[in-house]
Amino acid sequence: MYKNLKGSPGTVLAAVAVAQFVVALDMSVVNVALPSIRTALGFAPLDLSWVVHVYALVFGGFLLLGGRICDAYGQRPTFVVGLVVFGAASLAGGAVQEPWQLIVARAGQGLGAAAVAPAALAMLTTTFPEGPARVRALGVWSAVTAAGGAVGVLAGGLLTQYAGWRWVMLVNVPVVAAALALVARGVPIGPRPARREPLDVLGAVLATGGIGLLVYGVVLADAVGWASGVTAATFGAAAVLLLAFGRVEARTAAPLLRLGLLRSRWVAGANVLVFFAAAGQFAAFYFVSLYMQQVLGMGAAATGAAFLPFTAGLVAGTVVAIRVTAARGPRASLVPGALLAAAGLAWFAFVSPDGGFLVDVLGPSLVASVGTGLVLAPVAAAATTGVAPGEAGAAAAVLNSSRQLGGSVGVAALATVAAHRTEGAAGPAALNDGYALGLAVAAGLFLVAAVVAIGVLPRRAAAPAGPSAAPAEGRLEERAP
Secondary structure, three states: OHHHOOOOHHHHHHHHHHHHHHHHHOOOOOOOOHHHHHHHHOOOHHHHOHHHHHHHHHHHHOHHHHHHHHHHHOHHHHHHHHHHHHHHHHHHHOOOOOHHHHHHHHHHHHHHHHHHHHHHHHHHHHHOOOOHHHHHHHHHHHHHHHHHHHHHHHHHHHHHHHOOOOHHHHOHHHHHHHHHHHHHHHOOOOOOOOOOOOOOHHHHHHHHHHHHHHHHHHHHHHHHOOOOHHHHHHHHHHHHHHHHHHHHHHHOOOOOOOHHHHHOHHHHHHHHHHHHHHHHHHHHHHHHHHHHHHHOOOOHHHHHHOOHHHHHHHHHHHHHHHHHHHHHOOHHHHHHHHHHHHHHHHHHOOOOOOOOHHHHHHHHHHHHHHHHHHHHHHHHHHHOOOOOHHHHHHHHHHHHHHHHHHHHHHHHHHHHHHHHHOOOOOOHHHHHHHHHHHHHHHHHHHHHHHHHHHHOOOOOOOOOOOOOOOOHHHOOOOOOO
16 A cells, blocks of 8 residues: 555545545636636527536546546546646636637536546545545545535635636636646555556446436436436437446456455445435525525625535534544444535525525535535545555545536536526516425435435444455444435
């Protein structure tokens, strides 16, 4: 493992934290800038959403491939190449002159992120052994992941209003440079497989196509409706590709994703849980941001600044979760965290068109953010419990895919729910009703996450195994909860 090679675990953690922050930041940093981008580049109304969607589409579609490359060719090389691609795409995005050029640049960011995200999480799981040290490291990873989304709204608002929309792309360049400097300073090359297995090309094509079509289906559903024939056909094609992927992985000697990994209750439970939690979290960001701008009439910069208490609550929840998880395991933090997040979002569901920031935003933000921090900090520890070092990239890719897909589905599905509530009506009061309903459903998603934590995750894990241990599912405590 890394601890036996030249390099500093602290530097590894710092490099991963900086890189993961910028990857998460780009999920939301452009949202507030969209009106300015449309005016400056002349986007057609229906094309503008692709500035957001193409990042999610490419990021989600290539995650499993990024994880496999990470395991086969090394974590540090994959991490560095991903950062370079991400930084180059960000620099190009800040200089674009045409709409299609910005969409290509955002796709490039997604491609780079698909390499960075699994490599970053895999570097942590192989650097820090199972136990309190790994829990703390994964807590930092989870905190910057969650905070990146919240800070993205703040940064997008401030940069758009005071520096210009191009800086929502250019701001990534110095952050990427800082991460690369940390890599050069003390991130070791890391372990390499004794025998490099051939890349599962067919599995990579099927997984990338299947996940990409799944995300694209969500995008289409948001635009043309869930009942549309085009949406149904897209989801059907995605299902066919993913089923074919499962058959190929079960038969190939060097699979992109060993399906046995998903038989672990820790891995499977954590991924289902993070899907529902991300769906609720991303939808909440979406609705609260719209509520502040379209109902309360707040400007872009003020809306971004209003997310600062949420970020502070996430950090506080993460600090508590690290201690609880280190002492009692991930489940002890995940269950109360999901329930607290659900309570905060249920409070949000009482937003009023005559309300204000203190009552309708600040109070529920603090409750929901602490609960979210309690959930997101230990879920990475749960998803990597008992995973062998040679599968760290695959486990990390699956977790990131679940989070990415959950966020995409959550926003699209709940936006449809909100739109149906306000169909045929107009004005702040009607919008408020739709947002309130969407936030109530988001609260329900966190309740589902709590049920998964109670019903699926084991009460405790077996003692950590060494790097040469058997595959994950053979090393986990599978006691009923």
